[in-house]
Amino acid sequence: MTMEKMSVMNPNLLGTQSSQAPAEPSATTVPLADHAPLVIFQEVSKWYGPVIGVNEVSIELRPGITGLLGANGAGKTTLIKLLAGQLRPSLGDVLVCGVRAWSAAAKSHVGFCPDVDVFYEEMSGRAFVQTMARLHGFDRRAASERTEEVLAEVGMSDRADRRLRGYSKGMRQRIKLAQALVHDPDIIVVDEPLNGIDPVGRRELMDLFQSLGRRGKTLLVSSHILDEMDTLAERVLFMGRGRILAAGTLKEIRDMLDNHPLQLRISADRSRELASRLVHWELVRGIELRGRDDLWVQVHRPSEFFPRFADLVLNEGFEIGRLQTTDVTAGAIFDYVMKEAAHF
Amino acid sequence: MAIELLGYRSWRGKLRAHGWACWPIVRTGLWIVLRRKIFWVLLALGLINFLLNFAGIYIISFLTTQNPNIKKMIGGFLEELLITSGKSEEYLDFMFRQGTVTMLLLAFAGSQLIGGDYQQGGLAFYLSRRIDRRHYVIGKLLTIVSLVLLITTLPALALFFEYGLLSDSLDYLRDNMRILVGIVSYGLIMGVGLSLLLAAIAAWVPRAVPLVMTWACVFILLPVVGENLRHIHGNRMWRLLSFWRDLRLLGKWCLDALVLERDEDRLAYWAAWIVPAICTLCLIAFIRRVRAVEVVR
Amino acid sequence: MSLFELEQVTHFYGRLCALNDVSLRVDPGAVGLVGQNGAGKSTMLKILLGLMRPTAGRGQVLGHDIRKSGVQLRARVGYMPEVEMLVPGLRGVEFVALAGELSGMPRRHALRRAHEVLTYLGLEEARYRHHEEYSVGMKQRLKLAAALVHDPDLLLLDEPTAGLDPEGREAMLELLNTLAVRHGKSLILSTHLLGDIDRVCESVIIVHRGTVVTVGRIEDLRAQYRGRFRLQWQGQALEFLQDLRSEGVQVVVDGRPDEAIAIVPEGWSTRTFFALADNRNMVLCGLQPEMEELEHVYHRLVAAQSPDGARPVIASADGGAPDEFAARRLDGD
Numbered sequence: 001m002t003m004e005k006m007s008v009m010n011p012n013l014l015g016t017q018s019s020q021a022p023a024e025p026s027a028t029t030v031p032l033a034d035h036a037p038l039v040i041f042q043e044v045s046k047w048y049g050p051v052i053g054v055n056e057v058s059i060e061l062r063p064g065i066t067g068l069l070g071a072n073g074a075g076k077t078t079l080i081k082l083l084a085g086q087l088r089p090s091l092g093d094v095l096v097c098g099v100r101a102w103s104a105a106a107k108s109h110v111g112f113c114p115d116v117d118v119f120y121e122e123m124s125g126r127a128f129v130q131t132m133a134r135l136h137g138f139d140r141r142a143a144s145e146r147t148e149e150v151l152a153e154v155g156m157s158d159r160a161d162r163r164l165r166g167y168s169k170g171m172r173q174r175i176k177l178a179q180a181l182v183h184d185p186d187i188i189v190v191d192e193p194l195n196g197i198d199p200v201g202r203r204e205l206m207d208l209f210q211s212l213g214r215r216g217k218t219l220l221v222s223s224h225i226l227d228e229m230d231t232l233a234e235r236v237l238f239m240g241r242g243r244i245l246a247a248g249t250l251k252e253i254r255d256m257l258d259n260h261p262l263q264l265r266i267s268a269d270r271s272r273e274l275a276s277r278l279v280h281w282e283l284v285r286g287i288e289l290r291g292r293d294d295l296w297v298q299v300h301r302p303s304e305f306f307p308r309f310a311d312l313v314l315n316e317g318f319e320i321g322r323l324q325t326t327d328v329t330a331g332a333i334f335d336y337v338m339k340e341a342a343h344f
Numbered sequence: 345m346a347i348e349l350l351g352y353r354s355w356r357g358k359l360r361a362h363g364w365a366c367w368p369i370v371r372t373g374l375w376i377v378l379r380r381k382i383f384w385v386l387l388a389l390g391l392i393n394f395l396l397n398f399a400g401i402y403i404i405s406f407l408t409t410q411n412p413n414i415k416k417m418i419g420g421f422l423e424e425l426l427i428t429s430g431k432s433e434e435y436l437d438f439m440f441r442q443g444t445v446t447m448l449l450l451a452f453a454g455s456q457l458i459g460g461d462y463q464q465g466g467l468a469f470y471l472s473r474r475i476d477r478r479h480y481v482i483g484k485l486l487t488i489v490s491l492v493l494l495i496t497t498l499p500a501l502a503l504f505f506e507y508g509l510l511s512d513s514l515d516y517l518r519d520n521m522r523i524l525v526g527i528v529s530y531g532l533i534m535g536v537g538l539s540l541l542l543a544a545i546a547a548w549v550p551r552a553v554p555l556v557m558t559w560a561c562v563f564i565l566l567p568v569v570g571e572n573l574r575h576i577h578g579n580r581m582w583r584l585l586s587f588w589r590d591l592r593l594l595g596k597w598c599l600d601a602l603v604l605e606r607d608e609d610r611l612a613y614w615a616a617w618i619v620p621a622i623c624t625l626c627l628i629a630f631i632r633r634v635r636a637v638e639v640v641r
Numbered sequence: 642m643s644l645f646e647l648e649q650v651t652h653f654y655g656r657l658c659a660l661n662d663v664s665l666r667v668d669p670g671a672v673g674l675v676g677q678n679g680a681g682k683s684t685m686l687k688i689l690l691g692l693m694r695p696t697a698g699r700g701q702v703l704g705h706d707i708r709k710s711g712v713q714l715r716a717r718v719g720y721m722p723e724v725e726m727l728v729p730g731l732r733g734v735e736f737v738a739l740a741g742e743l744s745g746m747p748r749r750h751a752l753r754r755a756h757e758v759l760t761y762l763g764l765e766e767a768r769y770r771h772h773e774e775y776s777v778g779m780k781q782r783l784k785l786a787a788a789l790v791h792d793p794d795l796l797l798l799d800e801p802t803a804g805l806d807p808e809g810r811e812a813m814l815e816l817l818n819t820l821a822v823r824h825g826k827s828l829i830l831s832t833h834l835l836g837d838i839d840r841v842c843e844s845v846i847i848v849h850r851g852t853v854v855t856v857g858r859i860e861d862l863r864a865q866y867r868g869r870f871r872l873q874w875q876g877q878a879l880e881f882l883q884d885l886r887s888e889g890v891q892v893v894v895d896g897r898p899d900e901a902i903a904i905v906p907e908g909w910s911t912r913t914f915f916a917l918a919d920n921r922n923m924v925l926c927g928l929q930p931e932m933e934e935l936e937h938v939y940h941r942l943v944a945a946q947s948p949d950g951a952r953p954v955i956a957s958a959d960g961g962a963p964d965e966f967a968a969r970r971l972d973g974d
Binding site for chain 3: 069070071072073168169170171195196197198199200201202203224225226227302303306307310311313314317318319320321322323324325331334338
Binding site for chain 2: 711713724747757758791
């Protein structure tokens with residue numbers, strides 16, 4: 001089943017409880033996934049003059065964190081802006097909590113943190129967030145309470161009084177996040193949220209996102225830093241050329257890529273002997289020797305491979321130093337999906 | 345020998361002396377200005393002025409050979425526009441008009457030429473190379489000076505030599521060396537004055553529209569204010585508020601064309617203090633803006 | 642010869658201290674530079690480029706004094722800034738040729754070399770287009786080309802992968818790796834992405850609040866975990882984990898499903914993992930020796946620096962750009 005067909009046949013794959021997933025119920029079953037989807041794209045297309053941004057996209061987003069991955073120019077920013085109600089779809093509908101994203105009512109449900117920043121440079125961060133809160137309809141007292149809460153969440157409480165002009169990139173990002181969260185929306189859309197933020201801050205903000213996800217918010221995070229997406233996103237959407245190429249958890253998507261056998265890295269005390277044993281197995285598609293003891297093995301049907309491998313280790317007495325699946329990462333899957341999508 | 349294909353190769357050549365770096369800056373600066381078609385309109389105006397004069401001198405000298413009295417028959421108005429008798433005031437007027445065209449050009453070019461370096465990271469580019477701040481400063485100033493010279497001085501010199509060569513004898517050239525020196529001096533004064541002023545303003549106000557507005561303040565608002573104050577107080581000194589007028593006064597002095605009845609020698613004396621003072625301030629302001637903070641944020 | 646040395650370098654912007662008594666000696670190679678914004682990274686880069694004289698202290702880069710020989714220094718150093726560098730109206734190759742000329746190369750040499758470098762970086766087709774039209778990835782490579790055109794010995798790179806999509810990022814890191822390994826260029830890579838540093842650099846400098854917290858080889862900084870493994874499995878694991886514990890193995894569950902960290906006693910054989918799993922009808926699908934992630938290294942070393950509750954006397958944490966006024970009062974160079 002190719003990627004394309006998958007995405008057309010199963011628009012609801014995102015958030016569907018793992019009825020089709022391999023037989024390993026995840027320890028953290030997320031009951032939130034049973035909620036009705038908060039965001040629905042119904043065959044949405046958008047073009048700017050002759051340039052098409054998004055081409056018949058149908059997805060649903062449920063509570064939790066969804067990662068949006070794709071090359072530059074794939075349509076991610078257009079998708080995000082459609083969700084945030086800044087663009088109106090040329091075809092199809094974007095529904096947010098039941099109302100059209102384009103309407104004013106939808107804006108109170110969505111918090112948007114764009115990748116560009118245009119601030120009123122003369123304001124202080126605190127004043128800016130407070131103004132945003134007032135614009136959402138909070139009265140003065142509620143606005144300042146919410147502002148303080150949200151500034152504490154993003155870690156800017158003590159630094160928010162300086163003028164925005166003097167802020168570093170990281171501080172600007174945090175203020176952007178704060179204004180996206182200030183009205184406590186159910187849906188939060190962030191585009192490259194960790195740009196310019198130092199390693200400690202990245203960890204803090206990723207924890208913040210995860211806690212928001214656990215609280216039942218729907219987050220859509222678009223980022224190029226795939227190793228962070230690995231930890232952060234429960235489900236991912238791959239986009240390319242304005243279309244959705246794949247949707248689901250990383251494991252699900254990996255399973256679908258059956259043209260690409262699973263890539264394992266194995267090191268043992270007698271690697272070459274181990275290689276000579278493995279090469280006879282039908283399950284094993286290829287073995288590469290790298291370095292001194294490393295074997296890079298490609299296997300079909302991993303669920304059959306691992307038990308056989310364990311038996312081999314125990315019977316022949318190999319001392320295994322490493323047994324690692326190297327391509328269930330967002331990075332590797334990204335490569336595979338892009339390659340797959342190029343076939344037609 | 346290893347197989348190279350399209351890999352990286354190293355380069356160990358001889359580097360030129362530091363000072364040479366100014367030339368690419370000037371060349372690039374001129375290209376930035378001259379490549380835009382909008383500026384061609386202004387350049388066309390200057391060109392038309394030059395060509396009219398050029399043709400005028402030629403035609404008049406040709407007609408004079410036919411009829412020596414032609415010069416008297418030429419209407420007064422032509423004398424205003426063209427160089428008919430080779431007097432220094434005429435060169436002054438010509439250069440003044442060309443200078444006005446240049447001044448307009450610089451108003452719009454400033455944001456591309458210098459302002460752009462602050463907004464689009466050009467400064468980071470220049471300063472991170474093997475040059476000092478002073479090469480950058482000199483290079484940019486030289487760009488504007490060359491632009492000014494190109495539009496005002498070179499045509500004036502061409503007309504001067506044309507007039508001299510087409511006149512009855514070459515005595516004109518010998519007797520009027522003063523005018524030659526004056527033309528070059530006026531050109532340089534205008535060049536230096538305009539370049540420093542533009543550099544200082546553009547460095548602090550880099551965006552196009554505010555830059556044009558500031559420039560208009562200096563060249564339109566201040567003269568109007570000065571003129572009105574002169575009316576009110578009856579004191580000619582108020583005219584010195586106009587930088588452009590000050591430059592013109594200095595030019596008059598260079599070309600020995602000061603109108604003494606209107607007290608211009610006294611005004612020129614004061615102008616000789618004001619213009620350098622403003623230039624120095626502009627230079628300081630410009631240099632202050634060229635700093636390392638812009639290169640690494 | 643060392644790559645660069647800094648001796649007791651201190652720098653103030655007005656009253657704000659950006660660098661406090663920094664002394665470093667770094668050997669040639671690929672070095673990462675990490676730290677919060679406002680910790681002094683950009684100040685250090687400016688000083689290393691010879692663009693700014695520090696308030697106090699001495700130093701030299703590739704043998705050139707940072708105070709006196711700033712210009713000669715920049716002949717051997719290439720800088721790839723984070724900000725966009727645009728000189729309007731130039732085509733890609735003209736831009737790079739201009740960069741070469743400004744570095745002292747004669748015009749024809751600069752032009753020839755510009756073509757060569759742009760081809761090497763994959764901009765062969767785009768080099769005749771105006772560089773305002775370039776995509777983000779192309780602009781990054783153009784900046785790198787401008788930094789490489791005069792064949793410097795040291796490259797200073799500020800967030801080289803900013804704005805690049807995963808493919809572009811991978812390509813850029815691969816390129817930097819090749820330059821460092823195969824062509825012997827030294828790199829100083831200043832970035833927030835520890836993944837980039839891990840991929841390209843052998844050593845790392847960690848700056849925090851104006852001081853250098855650490856400088857050293859990444860390998861050496863990583864805590865040596867002996868006998869620490871990460872296990873992944875399929876199936877029910879509770880009894881398996883209990884068995885492990887009864888064998889004297891310390892088991893740590895860190896929240897990820899179907900995964901745990903096992904800290905084993907001396908003389909442990911990994912075969913025992915397989916045996917115990919087999920006993921419980923479980924299949925092991927992952928076994929990796931745990932190595933400290935660079936991120937943990939960073940946290941560990943930086944957290945040790947900031948005493949709880951103490952307000953920093955020097956540069957504010959993540960302090961942003963120093964006050965405009967303060968910055969203007971002390972210009973370098």
